[in-house]
Amino acid sequence: MKQGCMVMVFWLFFMGLLNGDIIHITNPKPTHDEHAVPRKKIVLIEKIKSTLNDSFVMVFPFTMTVDNEGHLFVFDLKTKKILKFDPQHKFIKYIGTEGYGAGEYLSQGMPLFLDIVNEKYLIVCNPDAKKYIKFDLDGNFIQEVKFPNIKSGIGQFDALGNLYYLDPINNGITRIDKENKKTFTFLSLKQYEKSLLYKVSPQIYPHWVVPDVTNTGFIVGGDGSLVVYLAGPSVLYYFKNDVLVKETNIWPQSELDLYKGKVEEYAANSIVSYMFMRFFVDHDTQKTLYLQPTHFRDILEFDLNGNLVFTYRYSDKSFMFIKKNGLFYGHMNDAVLVYKEVTE
Numbered sequence: 629m630k631q632g633c634m635v636m637v638f639w640l641f642f643m644g645l646l647n648g649d650i651i652h653i654t655n656p657k658p659t660h661d662e663h664a665v666p667r668k669k670i671v672l673i674e675k676i677k678s679t680l681n682d683s684f685v686m687v688f689p690f691t692m693t694v695d696n697e698g699h700l701f702v703f704d705l706k707t708k709k710i711l712k713f714d715p716q717h718k719f720i721k722y723i724g725t726e727g728y729g730a731g732e733y734l735s736q737g738m739p740l741f742l743d744i745v746n747e748k749y750l751i752v753c754n755p756d757a758k759k760y761i762k763f764d765l766d767g768n769f770i771q772e773v774k775f776p777n778i779k780s781g782i783g784q785f786d787a788l789g790n791l792y793y794l795d796p797i798n799n800g801i802t803r804i805d806k807e808n809k810k811t812f813t814f815l816s817l818k819q820y821e822k823s824l825l826y827k828v829s830p831q832i833y834p835h836w837v838v839p840d841v842t843n844t845g846f847i848v849g850g851d852g853s854l855v856v857y858l859a860g861p862s863v864l865y866y867f868k869n870d871v872l873v874k875e876t877n878i879w880p881q882s883e884l885d886l887y888k889g890k891v892e893e894y895a896a897n898s899i900v901s902y903m904f905m906r907f908f909v910d911h912d913t914q915k916t917l918y919l920q921p922t923h924f925r926d927i928l929e930f931d932l933n934g935n936l937v938f939t940y941r942y943s944d945k946s947f948m949f950i951k952k953n954g955l956f957y958g959h960m961n962d963a964v965l966v967y968k969e970v971t972e
Contacts, residue, residue, distance in 0.1 A: 668969050676713065717966070744765075773808065795813060800815040801844070855932060864878055874932075880936060906919065906949075908920075909951070917932070
């Protein structure tokens with residue numbers, strides 16, 4: 629499940645995947661009572677950063693991924709380098725180089741996005757160069773594939789080698805096979821539907837129309853499933869074998885109240901945020917997802933039905949990125965932060 633540049637979307641276009649009709653909420657009242665679910669706490673156990681005595685330089689770690697053995701791969705937005713660390717988080721090597729050639733990457737505004745596929749390959753999504761680069765986990769270049777429609781950097785491969793990526797032409801998530809042939813588009817531009825959060829403040833949303841789904845996070849499962857989260861309306865979609873199974877609003881009351889306050893400030897400062905700023909997945913189970921509110925107060929864990937199952941408290945304001953091997957990984961300033969969960 630990968631992440632990209634998020635923009636605020638209040639009105640969205642969706643394709644009706646069943647009989648050409650507009651998709652409707654199928655789980656309208658998921659469990660969202662934060663007081664009724666167990667609370668946990670995540671505590672900082674390690675801060676990974678470079679010092680003057682280190683053989684590597686890390687200035688602004690921005691995207692990252694982790695393999696099953698615990699190797700950590702980090703892209704630094706300032707140094708434009710990919711770093712690999714061992715399971716004890718000791719620096720091993722740099723992977724790849726910046727440039728215009730095969731196997732080389734460019735970062736001229738957009739970061740690189742990293743993904744592990746089949747626990748064999750490191751996939752580097754390079755929006756500025758409009759290509760994906762495949763390395764083995766030792767950092768050896770294997771191949772690259774160019775995709776002119778890469779926009780936000782979100783892309784993920786499934787176990788069969790199909791690529792799912794945000795497609796600005798179709799305004800949805802498109803799947804292409806290993807021969808670069810389009811096989812399906814999810815949530816593409818077909819029918820107009822106003823945001824489900826329209827009712828919060830209907831006089832505001834008509835002035836903020838962005839028909840784009842680059843506010844999207846998604847999970848490609850190994851069982852033919854695809855889970856899509858749209859941050860603008862805060863709605864979760866669950867597809868199985870290309871058929872929409874569920875659509876669920878994720879509006880915990882406490883977050884919705886805070887969000888209404890942000891919306892009310894719109895007329896004064898022309899800035900409206902979304903309810904959650906971060907979407908990431910439990911890579912150990914692929915069955916739960918995490919949403920990080922814009923105010924950094926808690927991290928909320930949901931099942932794939934959109935039900936809230938846990939809330940996590942933590943003390944700092946790091947930007948969470950991934951959960952793997954029972955650990956949470958985030959970043960703040962010049963450091964990668966590693967957390968573990970404890971029961972309060």
